[in-house]
Amino acid sequence: MKLKVYADRMSQPSRAILIFCKVNGIDFEEIKIELMKRQQFSPEFKEVNAMGKVPAIVDGKFKLFESHAILIYIACAFPGVADHWYPNDLFKRAKIHSVLDWHHSNLRFGAAKFVLNSILGTALGIPLNPQAAAEAEKILSASLQKIESFWLKGNGRFLLGSNQPSIADLSLVCEIMQLEVLDEKDRIRILGPHKKVQQWIEDTKLATRPHFDEVHKILFKIKEYLHKQPSAGASSDSKPPLQSKM
Amino acid sequence: MKLKVYADRMSQPSRAILIFCKVNGIDFEEIKIELMKRQQFSPEFKEVNAMGKVPAIVDGKFKLFESHAILIYIACAFPGVADHWYPNDLFKRAKIHSVLDWHHSNLRFGAAKFVLNSILGTALGIPLNPQAAAEAEKILSASLQKIESFWLKGNGRFLLGSNQPSIADLSLVCEIMQLEVLDEKDRIRILGPHKKVQQWIEDTKLATRPHFDEVHKILFKIKEYLHKQPSAGASSDSKPPLQSKM
Structure with a gap:
């Protein structure tokens, strides 16, 4: 199942996640959560992130929010990401x-x-x-x-x-x-x-x-x-x- | 060389680092940086952490600040720390x-x-x-x-x-x-x-x-x-x- 990235490009941490996935050739689906329309508070999105914030991801059954945690997770979970992004050292x-x-x-x-x-x-x-x-x-x-x-x-x-x-x-x-x-x-x-x-x-x-x-x-x-x-x-x-x- | 922990027990992240080291039996030296005496701005401490904040650590030649980063580093660098503190999973x-x-x-x-x-x-x-x-x-x-x-x-x-x-x-x-x-x-x-x-x-x-x-x-x-x-x-x-x- 493809990685789902819930994001609004108006949010700077959302942009960081989207760029990171694109640069690293990760196969993902961008799901727009429009902050201006308060979609982050919808019951559907609360199932993804109870905190009502973007960005958030769903990878199979695994849900995660907070952009730094997401960047680290993607860097570790997807084998194509070059070491310099999040070094093993x-x-x-x-x-x-x-x-x-x-x-x-x-x-x-x-x-x-x-x-x-x-x-x-x-x-x-x-x-x-x-x-x-x-x-x-x-x-x-x-x-x-x-x-x-x-x-x-x-x-x-x-x-x-x-x-x-x-x-x-x-x-x-x-x-x-x-x-x-x-x-x-x-x-x-x-x-x-x-x-x-x-x-x-x-x-x-x-x-x-x-x-x-x-x-x-x-x-x-x-x-x-x-x-x-x-x-x-x-x-x-x-x-x-x-x-x-x- | 023993791990040095620069801390003021009045600071809550300092306390977290000190407790973590003690609970895990890590051999360390607690170096008091008294915030009330503004010792965090002394030239000596600025050599440890240019941001002028506690906690900070020095492990051999390696210097680090920000308490979450320090907790993760200690959990990974010291083999005696049980997995539940920072799981490998x-x-x-x-x-x-x-x-x-x-x-x-x-x-x-x-x-x-x-x-x-x-x-x-x-x-x-x-x-x-x-x-x-x-x-x-x-x-x-x-x-x-x-x-x-x-x-x-x-x-x-x-x-x-x-x-x-x-x-x-x-x-x-x-x-x-x-x-x-x-x-x-x-x-x-x-x-x-x-x-x-x-x-x-x-x-x-x-x-x-x-x-x-x-x-x-x-x-x-x-x-x-x-x-x-x-x-x-x-x-x-x-x-x-x-x-x-x-």
């Missing part, structure tokens, strides 16, 4: 776990909160909150600085000084890619100072082409939609919610 | 990763934010924030409910229906244990409705005795200190910061 693997754990309360927390409170809330019917956005920007910028100065140190093009990407590169780069929906001045202010991060994003795109660009197309549609809306400072109550164009 | 291991990943943005986020904003801030010179505490309580209570109804479902005494504890049981129970420092009325309101969670905490204590109680002694000293202070509603600026009694 105890020490390399431990470092990848460390990056992935760090991701949760740092890069993910800062990026998701900033995007929600500075622009995406508009599409979700949630009022924008400039103070929350400012707090989130501090965490986001500090996280990018740590990636630049610590996780990307060494001569390799990828995290932990590696010359080939791991699941951590894919997960973190997909997280950062959501900044594409921001106003250009915000995006440039936040990403501009981090030249190594910018190069690493390009290297990760290159290493996962053409799937990376294909799966990320939706972001540019969202950006177009968001920037057609009245200015971000206004109350968002009167704006129609964004319909996913997947 | 692909599916069981994947489920443990899923619990650990879920922990970050749910139980950990809610518990740490609630404790900080309802009482611990007093000792850290940070003003208490009842609104932030109320928001955190929602996340904490929802997380405990998910543990009760989802992660503890099945007939086993531990997470995922298991009859023996895994690193996920230890990590999550240590997180919940910090609620011991709360006012009794807060602790009872939050934990009271979750009978299975209470039984699971007792079962995890039993499975890791006497080390669990020994490592947690500090919590009761902190509680005693905090509850001798003027009432929590007042500004904490004038109170002397808590000195660790480790």
Whole structure:
């Protein structure tokens, strides 16, 4: 039975799973769960993931959610996945776990909160909150600085000084890619100072082409939609919610 | 060379690592990094963990931080650790990763934010924030409910229906244990409705005795200190910061 991936391409961890499966030639079925239509709360999807979140997978009788756990499972369960994605080596693997754990309360927390409170809330019917956005920007910028100065140190093009990407590169780069929906001045202010991060994003795109660009197309549609809306400072109550164009 | 564990017993992930090493008979050295004295920012400790956080380990030349990554590393690197802590089985291991990943943005986020904003801030010179505490309580209570109804479902005494504890049981129970420092009325309101969670905490204590109680002694000293202070509603600026009694 084919692997089923329940995903919404608007969600950055969903995109990471989809790209990973495509890059590794895994035979899978993408099942769209549209967050804008609240399909993650449907009784059918609750059977897949009682937490009501995407991404989630079903592999035969086995169900799993949480994107890092899914990436690790797929890397281990499907024999065609090259070792560099999730090395067998105890020490390399431990470092990848460390990056992935760090991701949760740092890069993910800062990026998701900033995007929600500075622009995406508009599409979700949630009022924008400039103070929350400012707090989130501090965490986001500090996280990018740590990636630049610590996780990307060494001569390799990828995290932990590696010359080939791991699941951590894919997960973190997909997280950062959501900044594409921001106003250009915000995006440039936040990403501009981090030249190594910018190069690493390009290297990760290159290493996962053409799937990376294909799966990320939706972001540019969202950006177009968001920037057609009245200015971000206004109350968002009167704006129609964004319909996913997947 | 002996494994070095850099920890402050006031930190719940530090306690999880210490208990895990002791229960599994691992020969290690506990190196105290006192958060109250800001020792995590010392140049010496920055050589161990550039992020300035505990716990961290050094095993020979290998350095690692993030508690989940450390638990997995120790379980794999030290041959004496029983399989139930971090099973070799692909599916069981994947489920443990899923619990650990879920922990970050749910139980950990809610518990740490609630404790900080309802009482611990007093000792850290940070003003208490009842609104932030109320928001955190929602996340904490929802997380405990998910543990009760989802992660503890099945007939086993531990997470995922298991009859023996895994690193996920230890990590999550240590997180919940910090609620011991709360006012009794807060602790009872939050934990009271979750009978299975209470039984699971007792079962995890039993499975890791006497080390669990020994490592947690500090919590009761902190509680005693905090509850001798003027009432929590007042500004904490004038109170002397808590000195660790480790």
